[in-house]
Amino acid sequence: MNFKELRKKIDKIDDEILNLLDKRMGIVKEIGQLKLKSNVAIYHPKREKEIIYRLIGQNKTNITQKGIEAIYQEIFATSRFLELPQRVAFLGPIGSFTHQVAVEKFGKLSEYISSNNIESIFKSVANGSVKYGVIPIENNSNGIVGESLDYLAKYDVKIVAEANLSIHHSFASNEKLISNIKKVFSKDIAFGQCRDFLNNYSLQNVELIPLDSTAKAAKTASITPNSAAICSNIAAKICNLPIMFENIEDSSENTTRFFIISDFKTNSTNNDKTSLCAFINNSDKPGTLAKLLYEFNKKNINLIKLESRPLHKNKGFSFWFYIEFEGHIDDCNIKEIFELKKNKLKWLGSYTKDKLKD
Structure with missing residues (x-):
């Protein structure tokens, strides 16, 4: 079969795909009308994951x-x-890793609002000016993002999903030869994460210029002669900056976890996590926290994460606690915990566990 015949086959398949997608979107419109009448959230991560897992399970060849x-x-x-x-x-700016997660979750058609700080995202979700916010919560190398925890405690929003992103850096430049590069722009932490690459390509002596974000680095390198950027793939593509090398980070295990926040409660999937704030009187007294954690043990609830945060209410050293555990707020044993300690706990959200990606 020649090129022309094969392309005719592809054209025919494309026509069939388009007709089926059009039928699918017709059903989607009907579902949307039912959701609006019932005041049900449009974003349904449980249903989306079920569809993807079912399709992956078909083990297609190509x-x-x-x-x-x-x-x-x-x-x-x-x-x-x-x-x-x-x-x-x-x-962050367009092209940041947080922007990458947002686009992966909500697609290219959604309207994206870039925020300079984490609190502005919480304010936007809380006052209804946006439906969703995407925030970083922790990195497996650098630890928890304390600011995100503090605003989860402060604002009336809910965690509706989590997303794990493997952090990969690219080396992008308008230069054809690496020997022509005299400056490299990036976020300060990215230089350390790509030290081996810089040494292996004799770039340790070029001028390393730290900027606020890797997205800004890509934009700056795109207009600066004899320069390059260490940035994400999406930042390089947005700035039309050619990628010379991909996956240049020293460790392939670098992963950041993000939360998606909104204003609604998700349904149980039997594969959930729940997050809460615990405000304990006399948190500096021996055994105070242990008594609370013992209640989780009695209810056979598996704790995943425990972080302390300062209360900022007095000159002393008082704390509240962020607790993350397996299960959903609607599970009977978890309901019992909240009924027992309802004056001390704030539910932050229950959400489907996200798999770690390669």
Whole structure:
């Protein structure tokens, strides 16, 4: 079979795909109308994960798991846009890793609001100017983002999903030869994460210029002669900056976890986590925290994370605690904990566990 014949086959398949997508979107519109009448949230991470896992389970020959996820995330995003256009706030400039997570979750059709600080995202979700916010919560190398925890305690929002992102850096430049590069722009922490690459390519003596973000580094390198940027793939593509090398980080295990916050409660999936704030009187007294944790042990609840945060209410050293555990707020044993300690606990959200990605 020649090129022309094969391309005719592809054209025919594309026509079939488009007709099926059009039928799918028609059903989506009907579902959207029912959701609006019932005041049900448009974003339904449980249903989306069920669809993706079911399709991956079919073990197709010519399309990978990542391919299925990428295609269907765009289909979901288009579907949500038909049901109700989404506004999403994220931390950092366009091209940041937080922006990358937002686009992966909500697709290219959503309206994105760039925020310079974490609190502005919480304010936007709390006052209804955006439906969703995407915030970093922790990195497996650098630890917890304390600011995000503090605003979860302060604002009346809910965690509706989590997302794990493997942090990969690219080396991008308009220069054809690496020997022409005299300056490299990036966020300060990224230089340390890519030290081996810089040494291996004899770049340790070029001028390393730290900026506020890797996205800003890509933009700066795109207009600066004899320069390069250490940045994300998405930042390089947005700035039309050619990528010379990909995955240049020293460790392939670098992962950041993000929360998606909104104003609604998610349904149980039997594969959930729950987050809460615990405000304990006399938190500096021996055994105070242990008594609370013992209640989780009695109810057979598996704790995943425990972090202390300062109360900022007096000159002393008083703390509240962020607790994360397996299960959903609607589970009987978890309901019992909240009924027992209702004056001391603030529920922050229950959400489906996200798998660590390669």
